[in-house]
Amino acid sequence: MNTVELSVIIPVKDEEVAIGPCLARLVPVIEAMSDPAAKSFEILFVDDGSSDTTLEVIRKANAADPRIRGISLSRNFGKEAALTAGLDASRGLAVVPLDVDLQDPPEALPRMVAQWRNGFEVVYGVRDNRETDSLPKRITADFYYRAHNWLSNDKIPEHAGDFRLLDRKVVDVIRQMPERNRFMKGLFAWAGFKQAAVSYHREERKVGNTKFNYWKLWTLAIDGITSASTVPLRIWSYLGGFVALGALGYALFIIIRTLTTGIVVPGYASLMVAILFLGGLQLLSLGVLGEYVGRILTETKARPLYVVRETIGEG
Numbered sequence: 001m002n003t004v005e006l007s008v009i010i011p012v013k014d015e016e017v018a019i020g021p022c023l024a025r026l027v028p029v030i031e032a033m034s035d036p037a038a039k040s041f042e043i044l045f046v047d048d049g050s051s052d053t054t055l056e057v058i059r060k061a062n063a064a065d066p067r068i069r070g071i072s073l074s075r076n077f078g079k080e081a082a083l084t085a086g087l088d089a090s091r092g093l094a095v096v097p098l099d100v101d102l103q104d105p106p107e108a109l110p111r112m113v114a115q116w117r118n119g120f121e122v123v124y125g126v127r128d129n130r131e132t133d134s135l136p137k138r139i140t141a142d143f144y145y146r147a148h149n150w151l152s153n154d155k156i157p158e159h160a161g162d163f164r165l166l167d168r169k170v171v172d173v174i175r176q177m178p179e180r181n182r183f184m185k186g187l188f189a190w191a192g193f194k195q196a197a198v199s200y201h202r203e204e205r206k207v208g209n210t211k212f213n214y215w216k217l218w219t220l221a222i223d224g225i226t227s228a229s230t231v232p233l234r235i236w237s238y239l240g241g242f243v244a245l246g247a248l249g250y251a252l253f254i255i256i257r258t259l260t261t262g263i264v265v266p267g268y269a270s271l272m273v274a275i276l277f278l279g280g281l282q283l284l285s286l287g288v289l290g291e292y293v294g295r296i297l298t299e300t301k302a303r304p305l306y307v308v309r310e311t312i313g314e315g
Contacts, residue, residue, distance in 0.1 A: 002314075006030065006037035006113070007092025010100050011082035012058075013048040018100045019057045023068065026098070029106040035113050037094070043068045045100075046086045049076030055310075062313045069313030073306050080182040081306045083162065087171050089311075095171050097162045097184075104163035108200040112165040121193035124164035127202045160197070164188065180305060181295050 008026065012019065023043070031038050045058045047070060058070035071089055073082065083097055094116050098104060104125060112123040162184055166174075173191045 002091060004040045004042050004092050005035075005094065006041040007090035007095045008041070008043045008109075009046065009083065009086030009090060009095060009097045010043065011046045011048055011079050011086060011097075012050065012054055012100050013076060013082075014050045014052045014054060015100050016050075016053045016057050019045070019054065019061065022100045022102055023061060025102060026106045027065070029109055033110045033113060035110070035117070037113055041067060042091060044086055044090055045070045046082040046089075047072040048079065048082040049073055055312075059312055066313060070311070071308055072310040072312070074309040075307070077306045080184050083184050084182060085306045085308065087166075087175060090171065093168045095166045095168070097164065099163070103203050104161065105200055105203060108163075108198055109165075111198045115196045115198060116165050116167065118196075119194065120196040121167035121170050122164060122188065122191070122195040123198055124160045124188075124195065126160050126197045126199050128199045161185070162188075167193070169193070180299055180301075180303065182305070 008030075010022065026043065030041050045061075045068070047055050047058060055070070055072050058068070058072075061068045062070060069089075071085055073085060077085075086097065087095060094113065096109065096112065098106065108125055112125070115123040166188070170188075170191050170193050174187050177187055177190075
């Protein structure tokens with residue numbers, strides 16, 4: 001496999017109208033860099049089971065410029081799996097995941113490459129604003145980053161997404177990680193290495209529509225927490241012990257009150273509150289346990305992370 005200086009990985013799904021504008025902006029930015037990467041780069045699209053003409057657009061782009069390559073997955077495996085496929089197929093000494101919507105601007109690439117040349121193996125982009133996000137999304141995103149970093153030893157820089165430059169040695173480490181429930185930002189953080197930040201202004205999406213909704217973001221957040229930490233299980237252990245101690249203390253109180261004042265018939269309301277509270281607590285703890293058991297089942301199946309149906313361009 002012939003190596004190049006820079007690989008830009010772009011996962012896409014039903015993005016036929018966004019690929020052209022993306023290339024029209026990205027390619028000139030790379031070619032204008034005063035770096036060897038300007039003459040030795042590739043742009044790798046990963047088609048994650050598109051149902052429109054996305055694959056045909058990638059073929060035409062490759063025919064016009066062989067530096068543009070493509071991988072077509074057999075179905076929609078999700079962005080994390082598509083990004084993994086891109087890392088596996090990339091040839092660059094430095095690899096940069098980029099969204100096709102250009103909300104993460106290609107103009108930040110020269111600064112990332114410069115930091116890489118200065119010896120940093122991971123250069124992550126940090127948004128200097130979240131004005132393009134709705135208020136609920138800004139609040140939940142901020143809460144998630146704080147919760148993840150509190151629960152996990154693998155700290156994710158706040159307001160940093162997948163947009164980052166990875167040295168080849170970092171890519172090789174991530175490729176060795178076999179887990180099926182993948183949270184790429186967590187894997188990037190776990191890998192470590194010498195890191196630097198590059199700030200950028202996040203823009204509005206101008207072409208196409210986002211494929212993420214709040215449910216998918218919630219699922220991704222759960223995957224991120226459970227893949228990076230077992231603290232939720234420990235929390236429920238502590239909470240169960242606390243409730244058990246409380247129940248023991250209440251039992252002793254009932255015994256003492258009965259011995260001193262006689263038998264008192266308990267009220268229906270207090271009994272129902274206790275039953276519902278403990279029942280809800282048990283169901284919640286079973287739900288947390290079930291999340292981890294479900295991930296164990298997925299891992300033991302050991303199915304491939306993705307299936308490549310077709311490759312476009314020379315690998």
